[in-house]
Amino acid sequence: MAAACIIPGQPTRPTRGKFAGATKGTSVASETARRYLNIELPFRLPTFTNASLKTLKSKFVTNLGALVGLTVPVLGWLIIASDVTSISLKATINYNRIARGNAKIW
Numbered sequence: 001m002a003a004a005c006i007i008p009g010q011p012t013r014p015t016r017g018k019f020a021g022a023t024k025g026t027s028v029a030s031e032t033a034r035r036y037l038n039i040e041l042p043f044r045l046p047t048f049t050n051a052s053l054k055t056l057k058s059k060f061v062t063n064l065g066a067l068v069g070l071t072v073p074v075l076g077w078l079i080i081a082s083d084v085t086s087i088s089l090k091a092t093i094n095y096n097r098i099a100r101g102n103a104k105i106w
Helices: 002-006 028-036 064-098
Strands: 040-049 057-063
Touching: 002 064, 028 064, 040 064, 057 064
Parallel strands: none
Antiparallel strands: 040 057
16 A cells, blocks of 8 residues: 555656746656546645655645645655654564573563
8 A cells, every 4th residue: 555655646647837946847646636636625735746755855835736745755755764664663562572581671
């Protein structure tokens, strides 16, 4: 599920032009969401741009399709973080159940 969110959310498609400092290209998820959910909202909603955790930038959008398209890769990264945390915690708990004495992690 995480890969299904992250891969289409990568900015691999070329665009005509963007302002300086903007992420180059657009994603398949963003193009598709903007096409089918082209609804202007009367208020601004926060989201994050650029699908990499190192270069995450916050941005406010008023288009529902833009919000969905920009949120898809962030959702994928959140799923991966949740999975890694859950696996680490369960592995540590199971190890501590088996280990004896000073061999326990906590």
